[in-house]
Amino acid sequence: MQQADSADADDEGAGDAGMPMSQPWYALFSRGARDWLRHNQKVRDAVQAYLPELIAGPDLISGPQQRSVQVPVHLLEHAHFRLAQPRSKLGAGQGAGQPGDILRAARPLGMEGEPAEGDGGNGEGELRLLLEFAVDDIMDWLWEELKLPHLKPRHLSTIADVAYVRAGWDKHGARSRLDRRRTMKEAIKRRAIQGQIPEYTQESTQKRTQEHTQKRGQQQPAAFTNDDLRFRQLLLKPRPSANAVVFFVLDVSASMAQAERRLAKSFFFFALQGLRRSYARVETRFIAHTTRAWEFSEQEFFQVNGMGGTIASGAFRLAHELLNEHYAPGQYNAYLFYASDGENFSEDRSAASLALSELLPLLNYMGYVETVPGTPHTMETEMHRLCAEQQRHGLPLQSSILAKTDDVWSAISTFFQHEGEHAQEAP
């Protein structure tokens, strides 16, 4: 159609400078749009590299609702060699006026986004992209990037929960488990074979006589024989628990300030995300302690302000009680994350050690993070020593130090890698 148009134009005397009117390939796609998409892809890739910092910021731990992060980004700029901004720039202009006239007043201090001066500058106003990332996507990327092994449920020896699972068919079984469809199929197959045999073997007279005798016996193949019957088989299998419970334990003594809590919160969020990937249902319990321990709701948990000293054993005992009371060991995988600045009263040392050694065997895993914002000093704290001791006994505990938000992710990755190794050793 378009071709015809162009031929017409030529016929009508357009001559050499004729205008073929065609609507060819370029109407179909846009190279500019393609390269724009590529640019956006690059932006997303660049943003992905900074994801841990990005999502350590917003309040993500509270609830699974509408979780997405909006990230304003500048357009990428293709760098070129160019001269430094001069103190004053000369340009050519046109119009009336005397040398010395002010053509444009100085802009007030602190005002941004003034259009470029002189020859219209680059003329490109400030464009920004607002990228929106679903938190779930972000988590997927992170896991992908770090190639973390997923958490595996603990070894199943202690799990009492069993269930029947279908496992194939057999020729014998209870009548109630007769698989009618399967039986019918078997019967059809058998009859088809019996009906066709003579045609296949006509050449061999020896066989033919044999088959004739057979055929005479089964002029009409039987509709069903006992051999056709198929029964569903069931096996008794232990069912791995699909549920998990996570205890978040936070030291809220006076020494835990805003910065410490923020670190703890980011860490808790990531840990929770990691567990959510492994279990169908994850329950959360929040415990805060000073010299005593209380359970809190999620909203209150991070607002709690405590006074006075630190006795960790109370929190461990409370977790132990809750675990015994509400979560049967066969049905729940239990995790505990403890965040503290590492201080614990030395009078509490033996009590805390005892509480931990009782609690830990019931847990799949315990993660301990020490929040020391700012200076990453490697002081041997009371709590750290306690945890190290438990770790030496082969109990599933890992500790890590958080100094800045970046550390959250490295703490998480050591934790999950550790778990992964365990999971690989288990089978």
Next chain:
Amino acid sequence: MKDEAATLASYAARIEALALALGLDFHRVDFELVPNHFMAEIAIYGLPVRMRHWSFGVRYIHQLVQQKMGNSHIFEVMFPGDPCHAYMAQSNSVAENTLVTAHVLGHADFARRNQLFTRFSTMAGTQIVEESAARAHRIELALQRHGADRVEAILDAALALEQHVDVNLPLHRARYAGQASAGPPPPSAPPATPLAPFSQLYQHLPGEHAVVTPPTAHLLLPPQPENDLLWFIAQYGPELEDWERDIFLAVRVESFYFYPVYACQIMNEGWASYWHARLLREAHFLPPSLYLSAIKSHSDVVRPYAGERQLALSLNPYHLGFCMWEDIIERQGLEKARQICRDDDDFSFIRNYLDAELADKLGLFVHESHRDGETRLASRDIHAIREAILAPKYNYGAPCIAVSLLNDDGSLVLRHDHQRDGRGLDLEQAERVLAYIARVWRRPVTLHTTDFRGTARVLGSARATPA
């Protein structure tokens, strides 16, 4: 629509005949009506079909925003060659396209006369549109074969250095004298310079194995500072693969192609504007209403940017060029104008033919803007005006950066001629460009320049690891 096309075609044929009668000399022009978005893309990419790169996407989105705001309307884009290719926006009215036809013929005439243009077409042929499409196709194949990341790394570097070519030397250059016949040197080993005949004679005396080492000064590459960074990297990149060289050279050819358009913008647009005005004026076959609306478009295009404020901080090259040509033709005749058209580029054109009288008539001035945005009318001196017009165009509009040394270990030393440019580089940008180069060069790259205070600085790409 079809009627319009037929009308336009008949006008175009008659305008072309008129142009020939008036002595315009041009290769055949293939006109094509294309959708607006394609016009925008031609303007962004510089060529109808060109290599893909994300930076074009950024320009595309800016252009789209400009169009939405109504700041930008592209009537035509024209590619000189044999035949020339001209693209006109479908949304143009018949009157506009009649004007555009005449304008394009003016460009075609200019491209055939001007020495810069003819020099390029003798070096690179006259089929730039097709050739650039072929190059784009090769790069597309490289994308499939080597992946987007590797191709992009090459294009990041090559397109960042787009203006860093030496247009005074031929497009097709041999390697430095003495090495051309030796073929590519082994990577990272500096190619041996030829020995003097005497040394050659005694180089392999029987029983003697000592290699005669020529003085180190002779081994240094490049023999003189090399401004053609694209060429140098393509030729001497220590580990560059052939397809990578190919991309570098593709960008370089296109850069050479763009140079005449860049260096003759004022002349070329002025010339085309002069001819479209004259052709339309003398095209008595045009209906008066069409002539009127065409000439209205003409005055929209060829007017000072000033508008109602009577003052503009930048010059419209169409207006400046148009006024200069009118002045030249009025005072010195068409023959002289055609001679200027042949011999000059914008630099000589402005210096020789923009005189104080004309500058005064046009109200040209030099303004000075400070960092705080205050802008003053600085001068009406003709020399200052010429300099202000031309300064941004020197050296293809890019800082003068040359390869000063290729070390034995393959590391590359670049040097910025800050004295010639009058000031140092934007260091942050320069570091990023160095990182682009280092990914391609795969050896350390350093750049000597100064910062905005004039203090000497050496930038390095040490952090950039080889890809």
